[in-house]
Amino acid sequence: MPCGGCTRLLPDPAFAQKNLSLLSLGWIKELQAINRTDRYIDLGSCVSLNGVLALPNIPALDPLKKALLTIGSASIRNRATLGGNICGRDSFGSAFPALSAMEATVELRSAAGTQWLSIHDLVGQDNLPAIPAGSFLDRVRVPLRDWEHNCIVRKGPGLLPGDTNITLTIVANIEKDAISEIHIVLTGRQLVRNRALEMRLTGKKLPLPAKESENCHHDFLESAVEAGLPAGQAIAVADSVRAFLVDLSGGAS
Ligand SMILES: Cc1cc2nc3c(=O)[nH]c(=O)nc-3n(C[C@H](O)[C@H](O)[C@H](O)COP(=O)(O)OP(=O)(O)OC[C@H]3O[C@@H](n4cnc5c(N)ncnc54)[C@H](O)[C@@H]3O)c2cc1C
Known part of the structure; x- marks a missing residue:
């Protein structure tokens, strides 16, 4: 199972019982990258929540930043990754509705290659989280559009x-x-x-x-x-x- 900062996985008693192997993505440089164009900003899935909060002068990120500030403490946000927040299996992380409202897209990677999807494609028919098996989240693309x-x-x-x-x-x-x-x-x-x-x-x-x-x-x-x-x-x-x-x-x- 892929993991970022493990701040959601490790406190979960169900996880401890399952005895799963973890694939730590946190050290992969590409997944920590942040790239900006005129129209959007790409946030690597392993950018920490504080890493997003530290980005200066991007009013378009206001709703996302407000959502991130509601999560845990500063030390949790240092470890916790955006990817881990988006890819919770049992419930939607607190950043998910902001990214949904801001019409973010996500790049998923699997053995078959990469594909871009709307963040809404991570929502199953029953409106529960549905992260495709055998893939992990590469990066999140947020349109640079101000929400006044x-x-x-x-x-x-x-x-x-x-x-x-x-x-x-x-x-x-x-x-x-x-x-x-x-x-x-x-x-x-x-x-x-x-x-x-x-x-x-x-x-x-x-x-x-x-x-x-x-x-x-x-x-x-x-x-x-x-x-x-x-x-x-x-x-x-x-x-x-x-x-x-x-x-x-x-x-x-
Ligand atoms: C004290 C405390 C308070 C918290 N408060 C909140 C809160 O208010 N709101 C909230 O949403 N969360 C909260 N959390 C949970 C957690 O800190 C956040 O959701 C965090 O963003 C998870 O990121 P992570 O990198 O630690 O995820 P991890 O624990 O590493 O992973 C979480 C899930 O995402 C999957 N995953 C991780 N990265 C990827 C990837 N790149 N691709 C595919 N799957 C991936 C894992 O397999 C796992 O299922 C809290 C945790 C603690 C300990």
């Missing part, structure tokens, strides 16, 4: 993401007093993304009528409950979605 409005909300007990330890990411841009784009992604054990809701909001003039924010609250609540979130938590994340929309409207709706 973005927020990360963490909720739930415990350290590791799971059934009730969840992360909500919302990114949005406004053009000519209308929402030009908005992505809303919730992860824990499953990934929840209501694309119909995102499409409905895109192009809407601001401020949004109060009724529209209420409808969005209702729709996102339904998606979260469908994904198996306990009612209290589903309501809390739907509240956060509504609060973001009200904020976007400048509190005017």
